[in-house]
Amino acid sequence: MSRDWVRLGHAIETARDAKGMTQVALAEAANVSESTVQNLEAGKERVRQPPSVKKVEAALGWAPGSADAVLAGGEPTPLSTAPSSETPPVGDQAGLPLRIIQELSDGPLLDTTVLPLSGDSRMVIVVKGSTDASPEQIRRDLLAWAKAQSVLQDLDHDGDSSDSIN
Numbered sequence: 001m002s003r004d005w006v007r008l009g010h011a012i013e014t015a016r017d018a019k020g021m022t023q024v025a026l027a028e029a030a031n032v033s034e035s036t037v038q039n040l041e042a043g044k045e046r047v048r049q050p051p052s053v054k055k056v057e058a059a060l061g062w063a064p065g066s067a068d069a070v071l072a073g074g075e076p077t078p079l080s081t082a083p084s085s086e087t088p089p090v091g092d093q094a095g096l097p098l099r100i101i102q103e104l105s106d107g108p109l110l111d112t113t114v115l116p117l118s119g120d121s122r123m124v125i126v127v128k129g130s131t132d133a134s135p136e137q138i139r140r141d142l143l144a145w146a147k148a149q150s151v152l153q154d155l156d157h158d159g160d161s162s163d164s165i166n
Contacts, residue, residue, distance in 0.1 A: 129141050
């Protein structure tokens with residue numbers, strides 16, 4: 001099955017124009033370079049889909065997988081515009097900031113943990129790896145995370161410490 005990169009480029013440009021965004025503004029919103037946006041809009045043929053496509057997809061307000069749909073000849077699916085006062089269902093990323101959604105969509109998941117803070121508060125940590133990391137790099141990343149996790153777990157979370165922030 002061939003992928004139509006020119007079609008995706010036109011869809012990105014059309015969506016960007018409809019939002020009144022420049023290439024620079026889209027690049028900033030997606031946290032990618034302007035040349036990345038230019039190359040995507042030019043429809044440059046690629047062997048595989050770069051991680052930047054998911055970032056641009058999110059910045060345009062497209063649902064995850066929309067770029068794949070366009071590459072296959074379909075249309076992008078806009079994210080639902082549910083009122084922000086509603087609590088998102090479990091597993092729904094609609095309540096998260098765009099930069100967090102983008103980070104969660106990039107690279108393989110290496111580990112997660114939830115650390116208690118004070119009262120009912122907690123810290124959720126997601127450890128992501130590089131999409132092209134070798135097994136050795138993943139091993140090094142996991143070792144670094146184990147050290148960081150140990151430090152985080154040793155922090156004083158009861159709020160009685162003189163070092164606590166008021």
